[in-house]
Amino acid sequence: MRKIKFHPCGNYKERYDEELTIFETDFGRLSLLIGLLVLFVGIPLVSSNYVLYVINHIGIFAIAAVGLNLLIGFTGQISLGHGAFFGVGGYAAAILTTKLGFPFYLSVLSAGIITAMVGLIFGLPSARLKHLYLTIATLAGQFILQFLFVNWESLTGGSMGILLPRATLFGLSLKSDHAYFYVVFICFVAMLWIAKNLLRTRYGRAFIAIRDNDRAAEGMGIPIFHYKLLAFAVSSFYAGFAGALWTHYLASITPDPFTLFLSVEFIAMIIIGGLGSLTGSVFGAIFITMLNEILSHASEFFMNLPALAGVALTIAPLREFVFGLAIVLFIIFEPRGLAEVWRIIRSSFRLWPFSY
């Protein structure tokens, strides 16, 4: 029988594949199992429709945030266009479903692939240059795509947008928040699993090498251009996939949400969660979505009190301010984000009372 490991009390690795394991202890495996059980059985049982609605949003944004973290946190290339790429995925899914009659699962997958290709168009000219040219090209992409969403009326329906039929999967209606919850979170777990494993392959390690020192990476024989483009394509795929899920969930799409501010929101997610940490991106998605909900509830709350209705109107723009402030504070005081806070809390429990 295999020895059950509870706690690594030092670095006793003897082979390279031990270095590559995801679970260092059996506790990790157990807690993952418990976590999945809570996620798929516990949460849908106890939550109301509204709570599930928020949780579904968290799941969808977490997929996009994981993708963006692959690009920014692991490859070291900044994208300011993920808000628009999210929209490209949404529009692709909407158009494929309404005009070509694609089934739900196929439209989501192909939306991801289409977004990856659109991403490549903007990544292609810039990925071969240094100096963060990719950032500027994605900024251009953000504005060009936003323009297309509004003005390519024959395809996107202009500012009126597109209405979608309710999604069905293998004959089952996904109309309720409960049904969609399972779709979102099965996708979420699958995408997280892919990302986690991608990082253990040669591709993932090449991404990290490029982030840490691109000259050294090229010197070791990594073709930087290919890998930067690959990272960008994978990241756009995640954004498009999440965008398609979101559009099917809301069953309509307009150009309004996909602004530069959405891109900033995604960036805020991964900075607050932690650059270069997959769990961090999930934390970030939770944090930002909750913050959004809390702020909109606050403005609703003040709106209902006649004396304070003026306050309500001023809270809406404060949303942007709060996001900016959160980004700035996290960068200055905890650049590794919530993931690092989580790690510190865990290890202080584990090492208590002898913390050194």
Next chain:
Amino acid sequence: MEFFFQLLIQGLSVGFLYALAALGFVMIFKSSSVLNFAHGDLLAMGAFFFLVLSSWLKLPIPIAFILTLAGSFAMGFIIERLFLRPLIGESLILVIMLTVGLAAMFKGLMLFIFGGNLFAYPVFLPADLSIRLGNINIPPVYVATFVISIIFLLLFGLFFKYSSQGIYMRSVADNQPAALSLGVHVRRVFALSWAIAALVCAMSGIILGIISGVNVHSTSIIGLKVFPVVILGGLESIGGAIIGGIIIGLLETFTGGYISTSLREVVPYIVLVFILLVKPYGLFGLVEIERV
């Protein structure tokens, strides 16, 4: 033909405005290689500062103007001190993300204070400033834009060429370790470049406000037009920023005049993608050759 000349003049003045805005951007990039995404919001902040002083507090225009410039200069110092200084030595990605965060923060703050309305400055340019060329009339706003931009571009050219601070700034831009070892106070240069950039931003914000009024959204979006401008001109080159600004300004007004007004806003970005494809280091940029 008359329409063409009107567009030409309008385009040139918008171009000079972009050149001026790009100057501040290039300054920060040259001294600290930070891409400043908060540029548009710095610009809008300058414009609003002038608005408050001139039309709310009713100060005389020259005093309001000087106070705005001084205030933005101080603000640049404070921003550098509070937000950028703690990050010296951190990776560049974090610094750039910080400017993205600052942009959202400033924009939210301005929306909080001023709301999304369009404000106009009191009319203060004398009407006889307008120039008639044949049967084309150049309105005073554009004349003022030309004059102010050219004065400032010249001043900064001279500053970089001859003043000792300007030379320090160029040396830091060229090679930071070498500048350090020759006794240049690099941190002061960073602070100064942010201060000057904020000042230039306020300057272009005021001009923009005179031309089209100030509004939080549209003014800060105009600030992001510096990206096409500097990529076209070359990221490191001040001369390139001027020429890039003029080209983008002309292109934008001609597209707006002859093709469609909605395309006008995105044309610079389409050009940007093409430049990255064809001539990625811009017209006057430094081609970096790296061999591994």
